[in-house]
Amino acid sequence: MSPRPRPRPSLSWDDGCVLAVDQRALPHEYRLLRLATVDQLIDAITSLAVRGAPTIGLAGALGVALSAHRHSSDGRTDEAFVKADAARLSAVRPTAVNLAWAVRRAVARLAEGPEAVLAEALAMLEEDMTVNRAAVVRAADLVQSLVPDRPVRILTHCNTGRLATAAIGTALGAIIELRERGRVAEVLVDETRPLLQGARLTAWELGEAGVPYRLCVDSAAAAAMARGMVDCVLAGADRIAANGDVANKIGTYGLAVAAARHGIPFVIVAPESSWDRELADGAGIVIEERDPGEVTGFAGVEAAPAGAAVFNPAFDVTPAELITAIVSEARVFRPCGSRRTSCPREVPT
Numbered sequence: 001m002s003p004r005p006r007p008r009p010s011l012s013w014d015d016g017c018v019l020a021v022d023q024r025a026l027p028h029e030y031r032l033l034r035l036a037t038v039d040q041l042i043d044a045i046t047s048l049a050v051r052g053a054p055t056i057g058l059a060g061a062l063g064v065a066l067s068a069h070r071h072s073s074d075g076r077t078d079e080a081f082v083k084a085d086a087a088r089l090s091a092v093r094p095t096a097v098n099l100a101w102a103v104r105r106a107v108a109r110l111a112e113g114p115e116a117v118l119a120e121a122l123a124m125l126e127e128d129m130t131v132n133r134a135a136v137v138r139a140a141d142l143v144q145s146l147v148p149d150r151p152v153r154i155l156t157h158c159n160t161g162r163l164a165t166a167a168i169g170t171a172l173g174a175i176i177e178l179r180e181r182g183r184v185a186e187v188l189v190d191e192t193r194p195l196l197q198g199a200r201l202t203a204w205e206l207g208e209a210g211v212p213y214r215l216c217v218d219s220a221a222a223a224a225m226a227r228g229m230v231d232c233v234l235a236g237a238d239r240i241a242a243n244g245d246v247a248n249k250i251g252t253y254g255l256a257v258a259a260a261r262h263g264i265p266f267v268i269v270a271p272e273s274s275w276d277r278e279l280a281d282g283a284g285i286v287i288e289e290r291d292p293g294e295v296t297g298f299a300g301v302e303a304a305p306a307g308a309a310v311f312n313p314a315f316d317v318t319p320a321e322l323i324t325a326i327v328s329e330a331r332v333f334r335p336c337g338s339r340r341t342s343c344p345r346e347v348p349t
């Protein structure tokens with residue numbers, strides 16, 4: 001068999017700048033942003049031009065490299081300025097643990113100079129690809145064992161594909177892996193309100209990969225399960241507490257409740273770097289609240305009455321007991337107490 005081609009990265013470093021796919025422009029336009037300053041990078045993450053937990057972590061690390069280059073001269077780096085930029089980068093979005101984790105890793109190389117910081121960020125990009133490849137193979141194996149008798153009908157939420165990671169993706173990567181094995185009947189794609197990461201990005205990635213899919217509004221997901229249209233739910237994670245509670249895109253918790261109601265496996269695919277072992281459970285996860293304008297209208301068109309009050313959390317927390325398995329590059333974790341699975345907690349492979 002010929003080796004797989006090198007996956008296309010969502011981020012790269014070019015001549016002192018960060019190049020990033022502008023995820024706001026998809027699916028209509030594929031364009032790259034050239035980000036020359038930490039402020040530009042922060043704007044890109046805030047506006048979700050650059051989004052998805054692993055991608056924002058990697059962007060944060062590259063941001064530290066940008067800052068280290070900017071604040072170095074004559075072989076000396078002004079560490080105080082770079083550390084201030086690193087603190088700003090870490091705080092842009094609070095929920096995904098990957099951001100602060102990756103920024104910390106880049107800052108740890110600061111004393112060795114800007115090239116060492118850049119080397120660390122680029123190594124993290126490579127690592128993310130390797131880690132995702134391992135996780136998607138493991139997740140696809142698990143899904144095949146959960147639904148052994150037929151091509152699987154999968155429901156997925158938000159975008160967990162190559163755009164949301166260095167490359168390959170997590171949950172969406174597993175779906176594409178299953179497709180390559182001839183094991184996908186159909187993917188139902190939640191549009192993912194309010195910013196339509198499912199309709200804009202996941203549908204685009206599935207189309208690119210030739211995977212059959214149908215879009216549905218988020219509120220159709222439970223009905224699809226009730227009608228027997230879903231064999232398995234696959235989603236990603238922004239932060240996983242030590243007990244296996246998972247923060248992910250708003251709407252994930254509702255999907256898990258509906259999946260439990262219908263006895264449908266609910267599987268999370270995420271790298272080990274998404275685990276926050278310092279948090280005992282999901283109650284301590286900070287949930288980002290976003291601009292009310294994302295809910296009152298879309299793309300500049302207002303839908304709600306002027307001045308409507310809004311509740312716009314970007315994420316929710318799914319309790320571990322509703323999760324069949326959390327798959328990473330290293331293991332399949334089955335949260336104890338899950339109603340559909342039995343302990344042992346980890347399946348050695």
Ligand SMILES: CSC[C@@H](O)[C@@H](O)C(=O)COP(=O)(O)O
Nearest residue numbers: 051052053158160164236237249
């Ligand atoms: C592999 S991406 C995992 C998660 O980051 C993803 O499911 C998600 O919730 C992304 O939210 P977003 O607000 O689009 O950054």
